[in-house]
Amino acid sequence: MPQFPDPPADPFHDHDHAHCAKAVLQRAEAQARREGVRLTPVRRRALEILLESHRAMGAYEVLERLAADGFGKQPPVAYRALDFLVEQGLAHRVRRLNAYAACLSQQRDHSPAFLICRGCEQVAEADAPELRVALAALAAGAGFRIERRTVELLGLCARCAGAADA
Amino acid sequence: MPQFPDPPADPFHDHDHAHCAKAVLQRAEAQARREGVRLTPVRRRALEILLESHRAMGAYEVLERLAADGFGKQPPVAYRALDFLVEQGLAHRVRRLNAYAACLSQQRDHSPAFLICRGCEQVAEADAPELRVALAALAAGAGFRIERRTVELLGLCARCAGAADA
DNA sequence: TTATTTATGTTATATCGTAACGCGTCAAGC
DNA sequence: GCTTGACGCGTTACGATATAACATAAATAA
Numbered sequence: 001m002p003q004f005p006d007p008p009a010d011p012f013h014d015h016d017h018a019h020c021a022k023a024v025l026q027r028a029e030a031q032a033r034r035e036g037v038r039l040t041p042v043r044r045r046a047l048e049i050l051l052e053s054h055r056a057m058g059a060y061e062v063l064e065r066l067a068a069d070g071f072g073k074q075p076p077v078a079y080r081a082l083d084f085l086v087e088q089g090l091a092h093r094v095r096r097l098n099a100y101a102a103c104l105s106q107q108r109d110h111s112p113a114f115l116i117c118r119g120c121e122q123v124a125e126a127d128a129p130e131l132r133v134a135l136a137a138l139a140a141g142a143g144f145r146i147e148r149r150t151v152e153l154l155g156l157c158a159r160c161a162g163a164a165d166a
Numbered sequence: 167m168p169q170f171p172d173p174p175a176d177p178f179h180d181h182d183h184a185h186c187a188k189a190v191l192q193r194a195e196a197q198a199r200r201e202g203v204r205l206t207p208v209r210r211r212a213l214e215i216l217l218e219s220h221r222a223m224g225a226y227e228v229l230e231r232l233a234a235d236g237f238g239k240q241p242p243v244a245y246r247a248l249d250f251l252v253e254q255g256l257a258h259r260v261r262r263l264n265a266y267a268a269c270l271s272q273q274r275d276h277s278p279a280f281l282i283c284r285g286c287e288q289v290a291e292a293d294a295p296e297l298r299v300a301l302a303a304l305a306a307g308a309g310f311r312i313e314r315r316t317v318e319l320l321g322l323c324a325r326c327a328g329a330a331d332a
Numbered sequence: 333t334t335a336t337t338t339a340t341g342t343t344a345t346a347t348c349g350t351a352a353c354g355c356g357t358c359a360a361g362c
Numbered sequence: 363g364c365t366t367g368a369c370g371c372g373t374t375a376c377g378a379t380a381t382a383a384c385a386t387a388a389a390t391a392a
Contacts, residue, residue: 010308010309011308012308012310038369038370040370040371042370042371043370058347058348059348059349060347060348071371071372072371072372072373073372073373074372074373074374075348075349075350076349076350076351076371076372076373077371077372077373079348079349079350080370080371095261095262095316095318096261096314096316098347098348098349098379113301113304115304115305115308115310117310118313124308124310126304126308128300128303128304130300130303131297131300131301131304133300134294134296134297134299134300135279135297135317135319137294137296138279138281138292138294138297138319139281139319139321142176142177142178142281142290142292142323142324143176143323143324143327144178144281144283144290144319144321144322144323144324144327145321145322145327146319146320146321147284147320147321147322148262148319148320148321149318149319149320150261150262150316150317150318150319150320151301151316151317152261152315152316153301153304153305153310153312153314153315153316154312154313154314154315154316155305155310155311155312155313155314156310156311156313157308157309157310158308158309158310161309161310161311204338204339204389206339206340208339208340209339224378224379225379225380226378226379237340237341238340238341238342239341239342240341240342240343241379241380241381242340242341242342242380242381242382243340243341243342245379245380245381246339246340264348264378264379264380
């Protein structure tokens, strides 16, 4: 039985967060064991912090939280933990926000599109095969070899759009 | 007769740059008249600077050039000119590079995908209807209302990929 | 003309990100 | 056991990117 049976109608709000956060942490641990990398206390805590919300957090915001928990107080502490998480596919960098968000997918290597709501500031992650296909076709037509994809949509989630219209 | 009859096979290199740069400047002037906005000397010069290459340029790099031409020497000078160009659809911001590139399309409002070559550092702009469709479908499925799109592909252009393989 | 808006320039500061180095830990090989 | 080397974490110091706030000047509107 799959963890996420159907894509929810509203990925921003129609969502069992406690469950998804726990699943990600479990995946992180399993993956670390499997690949022989170390999910150290700072790294694990950084992931937990990102998992507390579906907002994207700036590195300095994460750093504050880490410092409050007794870890180092200087920027590299946060950037290194976040870089690790991104490399391991456990978090994503959201370029438009200069910020980071936990990866909620079960897949090790994927590059989702991000839906960024400017109302509630939440971020949703969406994998879309047709999108990959369209991008691949685009690149192929230009003889371009894709290495990294950034797809970010800024706008309003269903709930905030409804509130704005009302 | 259209300005760009066919999408070139290699948009990075297969390209008459002198012609495209001139066309963009003409479009900028026409558009400014039409919309009653002012393409002032700094703004125009900033656009020319971006048009000199197909690289994306950082704001501070543009600023240096502007300062050398006798304009102001402080960051807001560059950021304001660049913001204007972006608002007018005459330039784009490339988030992955924290940089700006002249818009080479004739269209006032479009949001192209960017192909960013990490070899030659050139940036190509590609409009792809199927991509828009895929993004629209993605958003519709989530009840999300898109306001701004960011699509950036990092990799190697045909020429650089060839060189890398050789 | 006078009033109002828009644009340009400044100073100062906020925000984001990284280079470089020292110390501690841990596992591999002797 | 010891040593050695890789890695992780912490630091200091700095670089790069971006904006707030305010003064002056130029263009436009009344």
